[in-house]
Amino acid sequence: MKVLSQTSKYGIRALLYVVSHPGTGQFVSIGEIAKELNLSFHFLTKIFRELTNKGILHSYRGPAGGIALAKPADQIKLVDIVLALEGDDYFDNCLLGFPGCGVEKPCPVHNFWKGIRSEIKSHLLNTSLAQLGEKIVAEEVRLYD
Amino acid sequence: MKVLSQTSKYGIRALLYVVSHPGTGQFVSIGEIAKELNLSFHFLTKIFRELTNKGILHSYRGPAGGIALAKPADQIKLVDIVLALEGDDYFDNCLLGFPGCGVEKPCPVHNFWKGIRSEIKSHLLNTSLAQLGEKIVAEEVRLYD
DNA sequence: CATATTTAAGAGTATTAATTCTTAATTAAT
DNA sequence: ATTAATTAAGAATTAATACTCTTAAATATG
Ligand code: SF4
Ligand code: SF4
Numbered sequence: 211m212k213v214l215s216q217t218s219k220y221g222i223r224a225l226l227y228v229v230s231h232p233g234t235g236q237f238v239s240i241g242e243i244a245k246e247l248n249l250s251f252h253f254l255t256k257i258f259r260e261l262t263n264k265g266i267l268h269s270y271r272g273p274a275g276g277i278a279l280a281k282p283a284d285q286i287k288l289v290d291i292v293l294a295l296e297g298d299d300y301f302d303n304c305l306l307g308f309p310g311c312g313v314e315k316p317c318p319v320h321n322f323w324k325g326i327r328s329e330i331k332s333h334l335l336n337t338s339l340a341q342l343g344e345k346i347v348a349e350e351v352r353l354y355d
Numbered sequence: 356m357k358v359l360s361q362t363s364k365y366g367i368r369a370l371l372y373v374v375s376h377p378g379t380g381q382f383v384s385i386g387e388i389a390k391e392l393n394l395s396f397h398f399l400t401k402i403f404r405e406l407t408n409k410g411i412l413h414s415y416r417g418p419a420g421g422i423a424l425a426k427p428a429d430q431i432k433l434v435d436i437v438l439a440l441e442g443d444d445y446f447d448n449c450l451l452g453f454p455g456c457g458v459e460k461p462c463p464v465h466n467f468w469k470g471i472r473s474e475i476k477s478h479l480l481n482t483s484l485a486q487l488g489e490k491i492v493a494e495e496v497r498l499y500d
Numbered sequence: 501c502a503t504a505t506t507t508a509a510g511a512g513t514a515t516t517a518a519t520t521c522t523t524a525a526t527t528a529a530t
Numbered sequence: 531a532t533t534a535a536t537t538a539a540g541a542a543t544t545a546a547t548a549c550t551c552t553t554a555a556a557t558a559t560g
Protein backbone atom coordinates (compact mmCIF):
# COMPACT_ATOMS: atom_id res chain seq x y z
CA MET A 211 0.00 0.00 0.00
CA LYS A 212 2.23 2.73 -1.31
CA VAL A 213 0.65 6.05 -0.36
CA LEU A 214 3.63 8.38 -0.54
CA SER A 215 6.37 8.51 -3.17
CA GLN A 216 9.96 7.94 -2.09
CA THR A 217 10.45 11.65 -2.56
CA SER A 218 7.87 12.49 0.10
CA LYS A 219 9.02 9.77 2.46
CA TYR A 220 12.62 10.95 2.30
CA GLY A 221 11.54 14.57 2.54
CA ILE A 222 9.57 14.01 5.72
CA ARG A 223 12.24 11.85 7.31
CA ALA A 224 14.92 14.37 6.47
CA LEU A 225 13.01 17.26 8.01
CA LEU A 226 12.27 15.16 11.06
CA TYR A 227 16.02 14.71 11.39
CA VAL A 228 16.48 18.46 11.18
CA VAL A 229 13.97 19.26 13.91
CA SER A 230 15.21 16.52 16.19
CA HIS A 231 18.91 17.37 15.88
CA PRO A 232 19.43 21.02 16.67
CA GLY A 233 23.04 21.58 15.56
CA THR A 234 25.33 24.41 16.54
CA GLY A 235 25.06 26.41 13.31
CA GLN A 236 22.14 28.00 11.61
CA PHE A 237 22.11 25.59 8.66
CA VAL A 238 22.26 21.82 8.58
CA SER A 239 24.29 20.41 5.72
CA ILE A 240 22.56 18.10 3.28
CA GLY A 241 25.57 15.82 3.37
CA GLU A 242 25.16 15.28 7.10
CA ILE A 243 21.48 14.47 6.80
CA ALA A 244 22.02 12.12 3.87
CA LYS A 245 24.78 10.32 5.74
CA GLU A 246 22.87 10.00 9.00
CA LEU A 247 19.69 8.78 7.36
CA ASN A 248 21.53 6.72 4.77
CA LEU A 249 19.85 8.45 1.85
CA SER A 250 21.33 9.43 -1.50
CA PHE A 251 22.95 12.84 -1.15
CA HIS A 252 22.05 13.87 -4.69
CA PHE A 253 18.48 12.74 -4.42
CA LEU A 254 18.04 14.52 -1.13
CA THR A 255 19.54 17.67 -2.58
CA LYS A 256 16.90 17.58 -5.30
CA ILE A 257 14.13 17.12 -2.77
CA PHE A 258 15.36 20.00 -0.64
CA ARG A 259 15.65 22.21 -3.69
CA GLU A 260 11.97 21.65 -4.33
CA LEU A 261 11.10 22.41 -0.72
CA THR A 262 13.23 25.53 -0.86
CA ASN A 263 11.46 26.67 -4.04
CA LYS A 264 8.13 26.08 -2.35
CA GLY A 265 9.14 28.30 0.56
CA ILE A 266 9.32 25.58 3.20
CA LEU A 267 13.09 25.75 3.56
CA HIS A 268 15.86 28.30 3.29
CA SER A 269 19.23 27.33 1.91
CA TYR A 270 22.73 28.71 2.01
CA ARG A 271 25.71 27.79 -0.12
CA GLY A 272 29.34 27.46 0.75
CA PRO A 273 31.15 26.21 3.85
CA ALA A 274 28.86 25.94 6.87
CA GLY A 275 25.93 26.20 4.45
CA GLY A 276 22.98 23.87 4.27
CA ILE A 277 19.26 24.08 4.73
CA ALA A 278 17.05 25.41 7.51
CA LEU A 279 13.34 25.56 8.13
CA ALA A 280 11.80 28.72 6.70
CA LYS A 281 9.24 28.78 9.53
CA PRO A 282 9.13 27.59 13.14
CA ALA A 283 8.77 23.82 13.30
CA ASP A 284 5.32 24.01 14.84
CA GLN A 285 4.08 25.91 11.82
CA ILE A 286 5.20 23.33 9.27
CA LYS A 287 2.64 20.59 8.92
CA LEU A 288 3.14 17.25 7.22
CA VAL A 289 0.51 18.22 4.68
CA ASP A 290 2.69 21.14 3.55
CA ILE A 291 5.56 18.82 2.74
CA VAL A 292 3.36 16.27 1.03
CA LEU A 293 1.55 18.80 -1.14
CA ALA A 294 4.82 20.47 -2.08
CA LEU A 295 6.37 17.20 -3.19
CA GLU A 296 3.39 15.27 -4.55
CA GLY A 297 1.52 18.14 -6.12
CA ASP A 298 -1.51 20.11 -5.04
CA ASP A 299 -3.95 17.56 -6.47
CA TYR A 300 -2.64 14.88 -4.15
CA PHE A 301 -5.94 14.42 -2.34
CA ASP A 302 -8.09 14.60 -5.46
CA ASN A 303 -7.34 11.26 -7.08
CA CYS A 304 -9.42 8.35 -5.95
CA LEU A 305 -9.42 4.71 -5.10
CA LEU A 306 -10.88 3.33 -8.33
CA GLY A 307 -9.44 6.06 -10.51
CA PHE A 308 -12.58 7.53 -12.00
CA PRO A 309 -12.08 10.82 -13.77
CA GLY A 310 -14.13 13.89 -12.88
CA CYS A 311 -14.40 12.79 -9.30
CA GLY A 312 -17.35 14.02 -7.27
CA VAL A 313 -18.81 15.98 -10.15
CA GLU A 314 -21.21 13.32 -11.36
CA LYS A 315 -22.74 10.30 -9.69
CA PRO A 316 -20.27 8.83 -7.19
CA CYS A 317 -18.36 5.63 -7.76
CA PRO A 318 -19.13 2.47 -5.74
CA VAL A 319 -16.56 3.18 -3.04
CA HIS A 320 -17.15 6.90 -2.66
CA ASN A 321 -18.53 7.03 0.86
CA PHE A 322 -15.81 4.86 2.22
CA TRP A 323 -13.03 6.60 0.39
CA LYS A 324 -14.24 10.09 1.17
CA GLY A 325 -13.97 9.26 4.84
CA ILE A 326 -10.52 7.75 4.68
CA ARG A 327 -9.22 10.53 2.52
CA SER A 328 -10.40 13.26 4.84
CA GLU A 329 -9.09 11.42 7.87
CA ILE A 330 -5.64 11.25 6.32
CA LYS A 331 -5.74 14.81 5.14
CA SER A 332 -6.84 16.23 8.45
CA HIS A 333 -4.26 14.24 10.33
CA LEU A 334 -1.47 15.48 8.10
CA LEU A 335 -2.89 18.95 8.48
CA ASN A 336 -2.79 18.72 12.26
CA THR A 337 0.62 17.15 12.65
CA SER A 338 3.59 19.51 12.76
CA LEU A 339 7.27 18.79 12.50
CA ALA A 340 7.62 20.10 16.04
CA GLN A 341 5.20 17.52 17.44
CA LEU A 342 6.92 14.57 15.82
CA GLY A 343 10.35 15.99 16.58
CA GLU A 344 9.53 16.01 20.28
CA LYS A 345 8.53 12.37 20.18
CA ILE A 346 11.79 11.51 18.48
CA VAL A 347 13.87 13.46 20.98
CA ALA A 348 12.02 11.73 23.81
CA GLU A 349 13.02 8.47 22.10
CA GLU A 350 9.44 7.34 21.95
CA VAL A 351 9.79 6.60 18.26
CA ARG A 352 12.60 5.92 15.84
CA LEU A 353 13.85 7.85 12.86
CA TYR A 354 16.50 5.44 11.62
CA ASP A 355 16.34 2.00 10.11
CA MET B 356 -2.84 9.79 -3.45
CA LYS B 357 -2.43 6.68 -5.52
CA VAL B 358 -3.29 3.73 -3.33
CA LEU B 359 -4.07 1.07 -5.91
CA SER B 360 -2.16 0.23 -9.11
CA GLN B 361 -3.99 0.52 -12.42
CA THR B 362 -4.05 -3.26 -12.46
CA SER B 363 -6.11 -3.41 -9.27
CA LYS B 364 -8.36 -0.55 -10.27
CA TYR B 365 -9.15 -2.16 -13.61
CA GLY B 366 -9.54 -5.57 -11.99
CA ILE B 367 -12.09 -4.31 -9.49
CA ARG B 368 -14.01 -2.28 -12.04
CA ALA B 369 -14.09 -5.20 -14.44
CA LEU B 370 -15.45 -7.59 -11.84
CA LEU B 371 -18.00 -5.01 -10.79
CA TYR B 372 -19.13 -4.98 -14.41
CA VAL B 373 -19.44 -8.75 -14.34
CA VAL B 374 -21.60 -8.85 -11.23
CA SER B 375 -23.79 -5.97 -12.35
CA HIS B 376 -24.44 -7.31 -15.87
CA PRO B 377 -25.70 -10.87 -15.66
CA GLY B 378 -25.53 -11.98 -19.30
CA THR B 379 -27.31 -14.93 -20.85
CA GLY B 380 -24.35 -17.30 -20.95
CA GLN B 381 -22.22 -18.75 -18.25
CA PHE B 382 -19.11 -16.80 -19.23
CA VAL B 383 -18.64 -13.12 -19.97
CA SER B 384 -16.20 -12.40 -22.76
CA ILE B 385 -13.18 -10.26 -21.94
CA GLY B 386 -13.73 -8.37 -25.18
CA GLU B 387 -17.17 -7.26 -24.06
CA ILE B 388 -15.94 -6.05 -20.69
CA ALA B 389 -12.99 -4.22 -22.20
CA LYS B 390 -15.23 -2.54 -24.72
CA GLU B 391 -17.90 -1.52 -22.24
CA LEU B 392 -15.44 -0.16 -19.69
CA ASN B 393 -13.13 1.25 -22.35
CA LEU B 394 -10.11 -0.66 -21.08
CA SER B 395 -7.33 -2.27 -23.08
CA PHE B 396 -8.40 -5.78 -24.06
CA HIS B 397 -4.91 -7.20 -23.77
CA PHE B 398 -4.19 -5.60 -20.45
CA LEU B 399 -7.48 -6.81 -19.05
CA THR B 400 -6.77 -10.31 -20.34
CA LYS B 401 -3.53 -10.24 -18.40
CA ILE B 402 -5.27 -9.11 -15.23
CA PHE B 403 -7.93 -11.80 -15.55
CA ARG B 404 -5.29 -14.43 -16.15
CA GLU B 405 -3.77 -13.53 -12.81
CA LEU B 406 -7.15 -13.65 -11.08
CA THR B 407 -7.83 -17.00 -12.71
CA ASN B 408 -4.50 -18.36 -11.51
CA LYS B 409 -5.28 -17.13 -8.02
CA GLY B 410 -8.61 -19.02 -8.04
CA ILE B 411 -10.88 -16.00 -8.05
CA LEU B 412 -12.11 -16.57 -11.60
CA HIS B 413 -12.78 -19.45 -13.94
CA SER B 414 -12.13 -19.11 -17.62
CA TYR B 415 -13.19 -20.89 -20.76
CA ARG B 416 -11.70 -20.65 -24.23
CA GLY B 417 -13.37 -20.63 -27.60
CA PRO B 418 -16.65 -19.22 -28.88
CA ALA B 419 -18.98 -18.23 -26.05
CA GLY B 420 -16.01 -18.46 -23.73
CA GLY B 421 -14.86 -15.85 -21.28
CA ILE B 422 -14.48 -15.53 -17.55
CA ALA B 423 -16.81 -16.16 -14.63
CA LEU B 424 -16.56 -15.79 -10.88
CA ALA B 425 -15.19 -18.91 -9.25
CA LYS B 426 -17.34 -18.26 -6.18
CA PRO B 427 -20.67 -16.57 -5.49
CA ALA B 428 -20.33 -12.79 -5.67
CA ASP B 429 -21.05 -12.35 -1.97
CA GLN B 430 -18.05 -14.49 -1.13
CA ILE B 431 -15.57 -12.46 -3.13
CA LYS B 432 -14.34 -9.49 -1.14
CA LEU B 433 -12.44 -6.52 -2.48
CA VAL B 434 -9.50 -7.52 -0.34
CA ASP B 435 -9.23 -10.79 -2.25
CA ILE B 436 -8.84 -8.97 -5.53
CA VAL B 437 -6.39 -6.45 -4.14
CA LEU B 438 -4.17 -9.03 -2.48
CA ALA B 439 -4.19 -11.18 -5.60
CA LEU B 440 -3.12 -8.31 -7.81
CA GLU B 441 -0.89 -6.25 -5.49
CA GLY B 442 0.73 -9.08 -3.59
CA ASP B 443 0.13 -10.54 -0.15
CA ASP B 444 2.34 -7.95 1.53
CA TYR B 445 0.10 -5.13 0.39
CA PHE B 446 -0.86 -4.06 3.89
CA ASP B 447 2.61 -4.46 5.35
CA ASN B 448 4.37 -1.46 3.83
CA CYS B 449 4.08 1.79 5.68
CA LEU B 450 3.67 5.51 5.33
CA LEU B 451 7.29 6.55 5.86
CA GLY B 452 8.75 3.40 4.40
CA PHE B 453 10.68 2.04 7.35
CA PRO B 454 11.88 -1.51 6.97
CA GLY B 455 11.13 -4.17 9.56
CA CYS B 456 7.84 -2.53 10.42
CA GLY B 457 6.38 -3.17 13.86
CA VAL B 458 9.27 -5.34 14.99
CA GLU B 459 11.32 -2.64 16.68
CA LYS B 460 10.44 0.77 18.06
CA PRO B 461 7.65 2.32 15.98
CA CYS B 462 8.15 5.19 13.56
CA PRO B 463 6.76 8.67 14.27
CA VAL B 464 3.49 8.08 12.44
CA HIS B 465 2.83 4.55 13.64
CA ASN B 466 -0.28 5.11 15.73
CA PHE B 467 -1.96 7.12 13.06
CA TRP B 468 -1.02 4.84 10.22
CA LYS B 469 -1.90 1.65 12.07
CA GLY B 470 -5.42 2.96 12.45
CA ILE B 471 -5.87 4.06 8.85
CA ARG B 472 -4.38 0.85 7.56
CA SER B 473 -6.66 -1.36 9.57
CA GLU B 474 -9.68 0.73 8.64
CA ILE B 475 -8.92 0.28 4.97
CA LYS B 476 -8.16 -3.37 5.33
CA SER B 477 -11.28 -4.18 7.29
CA HIS B 478 -13.44 -2.25 4.89
CA LEU B 479 -12.05 -4.10 1.90
CA LEU B 480 -12.48 -7.30 3.87
CA ASN B 481 -16.13 -6.56 4.54
CA THR B 482 -17.11 -5.35 1.09
CA SER B 483 -18.17 -8.01 -1.40
CA LEU B 484 -18.65 -7.78 -5.13
CA ALA B 485 -22.30 -8.61 -4.52
CA GLN B 486 -22.84 -5.59 -2.28
CA LEU B 487 -21.31 -3.12 -4.71
CA GLY B 488 -22.99 -4.83 -7.65
CA GLU B 489 -26.38 -4.23 -6.08
CA LYS B 490 -25.66 -0.56 -5.67
CA ILE B 491 -24.67 -0.34 -9.31
CA VAL B 492 -27.78 -2.17 -10.50
CA ALA B 493 -29.89 0.17 -8.38
CA GLU B 494 -28.10 2.99 -10.17
CA GLU B 495 -27.02 4.54 -6.92
CA VAL B 496 -23.45 4.69 -8.14
CA ARG B 497 -21.68 4.70 -11.44
CA LEU B 498 -19.31 2.21 -13.01
CA TYR B 499 -18.44 4.10 -16.18
CA ASP B 500 -16.52 7.27 -16.85
C1' DC C 501 -12.19 -31.33 -40.83
C1' DA C 502 -12.12 -26.20 -41.54
C1' DT C 503 -13.05 -22.00 -39.73
C1' DA C 504 -14.10 -18.46 -36.48
C1' DT C 505 -13.87 -17.10 -31.75
C1' DT C 506 -11.90 -16.63 -27.66
C1' DT C 507 -8.44 -17.08 -23.71
C1' DA C 508 -3.18 -18.22 -22.55
C1' DA C 509 1.44 -17.04 -22.48
C1' DG C 510 5.00 -14.30 -22.82
C1' DA C 511 7.87 -11.05 -25.45
C1' DG C 512 8.20 -6.35 -26.55
C1' DT C 513 7.46 -1.23 -26.02
C1' DA C 514 6.37 3.07 -23.68
C1' DT C 515 5.83 5.90 -19.87
C1' DT C 516 6.75 7.30 -15.31
C1' DA C 517 9.31 7.17 -10.93
C1' DA C 518 13.65 6.81 -8.83
C1' DT C 519 18.34 7.50 -8.69
C1' DT C 520 22.93 9.00 -10.21
C1' DC C 521 26.12 12.02 -12.47
C1' DT C 522 28.17 16.27 -14.17
C1' DT C 523 28.95 20.93 -14.13
C1' DA C 524 28.15 25.50 -12.32
C1' DA C 525 27.52 28.93 -8.72
C1' DT C 526 28.17 30.65 -4.04
C1' DT C 527 30.55 31.41 0.14
C1' DA C 528 34.15 31.07 3.98
C1' DA C 529 38.69 30.72 5.35
C1' DT C 530 43.46 31.07 4.53
C1' DA D 531 43.48 35.26 -5.12
C1' DT D 532 43.21 30.30 -4.11
C1' DT D 533 41.14 26.57 -2.21
C1' DA D 534 37.70 23.80 -0.01
C1' DA D 535 32.98 23.22 1.06
C1' DT D 536 28.63 23.38 -0.15
C1' DT D 537 24.00 24.00 -2.68
C1' DA D 538 21.81 24.65 -7.70
C1' DA D 539 20.45 22.93 -11.94
C1' DG D 540 19.50 19.76 -14.98
C1' DA D 541 21.09 15.85 -17.95
C1' DA D 542 21.60 10.94 -17.95
C1' DT D 543 20.69 6.49 -16.28
C1' DT D 544 18.15 2.76 -14.16
C1' DA D 545 14.15 0.49 -12.48
C1' DA D 546 9.35 -0.17 -12.13
C1' DT D 547 4.83 0.20 -13.95
C1' DA D 548 1.73 0.29 -17.57
C1' DC D 549 0.47 -1.10 -21.77
C1' DT D 550 0.77 -3.51 -26.59
C1' DC D 551 1.76 -7.10 -29.79
C1' DT D 552 2.44 -11.74 -31.51
C1' DT D 553 1.76 -16.40 -31.46
C1' DA D 554 -0.27 -20.52 -29.54
C1' DA D 555 -3.93 -23.34 -27.62
C1' DA D 556 -8.68 -24.50 -26.87
C1' DT D 557 -13.38 -24.93 -28.28
C1' DA D 558 -17.84 -24.48 -30.79
C1' DT D 559 -20.15 -24.67 -35.01
C1' DG D 560 -21.07 -25.75 -39.75
S1 SF4 E 1 -16.86 9.04 -6.58
FE1 SF4 E 1 -15.80 9.67 -4.68
S2 SF4 E 1 -14.41 7.95 -4.18
FE2 SF4 E 1 -15.11 7.62 -6.28
S3 SF4 E 1 -13.50 8.49 -7.55
FE3 SF4 E 1 -15.06 10.16 -7.21
S4 SF4 E 1 -14.45 11.30 -5.36
FE4 SF4 E 1 -13.26 9.37 -5.44
S1 SF4 F 1 6.27 1.80 12.85
FE1 SF4 F 1 4.14 1.36 12.32
S2 SF4 F 1 3.52 2.95 10.84
FE2 SF4 F 1 5.76 3.05 11.02
S3 SF4 F 1 6.49 1.80 9.30
FE3 SF4 F 1 6.36 0.42 11.12
S4 SF4 F 1 4.29 -0.51 11.11
FE4 SF4 F 1 4.31 1.26 9.65
